[in-house]
Amino acid sequence: MFEEAAATAAMIRDRVATPPRVALVLGSGLGAVAEAVVDPQIIPYGDLPGFPRPSVAGHGGSLSLGKIAGLPVAVLQGRAHFYESGRADGMNLALATLKALGCEHLILTNAAGSLREDVGPGRLMLIRDHINFAGVSPLFGVGGNERFVDLVDAYDPDARARIKAVAERLSIPLAEGVYVWFCGPHFETPAEIKAVQILGGDAVGMSTVPEVIVARMLGLRVAALSMITNLAAGLSDQAISHEQTMRSATGAAADMTRLLTAYLEEFGDGA
Template sequence: MSRNAELAALIRSRAGAAAPEYGFILGSGLGHLSAQVDGTAIPYDELPGFPHAGVSGHVPHLVIGDLEGRRVAVFGGRAHYYESGRADAMRLPLEVLTELGCDRLILTNAAGSLRPDIPPGGLMLLNDHIAFAGTNPLIGEGTDARFVPMTRAHDPEIRAGLGAAARDEGVDLPEGVYCWFSGP
């Protein structure tokens, strides 16, 4: 059994066999969302090989359960490239999420904006991204898995749903392009 399959089996033994419909990786300021999930919290240090989430505001737990009627897997924090120098720092958790049967992922983070219409604390819905970090998390991958199609990296259906939810709640949610630099 592969390491990913072993970790998925461990998670299923603690949180149940139902596959999450959505995965979330929460960035700074949104760690409290994991407390809204009715389910099981598993600290990263109980999942062999999971990265340490060392930024304040991150909660290093995987929470699997129900949120607003949907089965979700919520990563309360993540490791960052600038903490370890490894662009693939979150590869194992993402592969385990896939092993659990989840194929939809929503990532959040705190980032600066160059746009005057997106002030500090503002929200932005990504419609594309540019990697300026000078590295790639797939470097060293020895299989064709290194060739990842990017045509739907920012899923139109998920983006439309998030846009509709923002409109329904009266939340301003401009769209834009994210540029990844090494940070912090």
């Protein structure tokens, strides 16, 4: 994996003037964040060996390199999901490539269903921890002792504190909670939602957790944010659908873009 990543990173490095310091993976409906990149160099995933080929509406399929708030960034529009292939390692090579390029910090975003009635559609949630309800790992088949990844403080405490401070300064309501990963593509049942509420979950979704595990193996600092698009199954009379997810994600995208831009500006100043 690492030799392939080094080769792909060399291809990318030939096309950009300044290597990125921070990488962002965008979830459903977050194209506005990619539009914030100044003077972007856009490379289709199809030109990058090992990068995913998204098949989900709302997920692009390109790597955008440039600057946000003066900070060199790499923005991934689109990700691989477990439910597309039955494999949890679909983002391994892409993340290893970002590390090889020089990224030191990874920011993950997603669309999620809320398990808390006080945190409804259109809100943002900062992830402080996760529960891997899918029960699979992106490190299946990886050799060496590095696969035994320590996930205590997987979501970097300092990054979380800075994001919360930025949200407060910008008057952006920001919840914080535990994200529960289900494999999908079907939505959860009301009984499953009750189960993970008992376990301490605050939001549910179908991504992000495999990326966190791989990123921590690679030594990247990780922060993650959910856009709440619906109340989870059994908590509302409204039917859950991907179309609804996209509509609600679009509504929260402006707050997400403001929050990330301001956080990256602080990071560039020495965070």
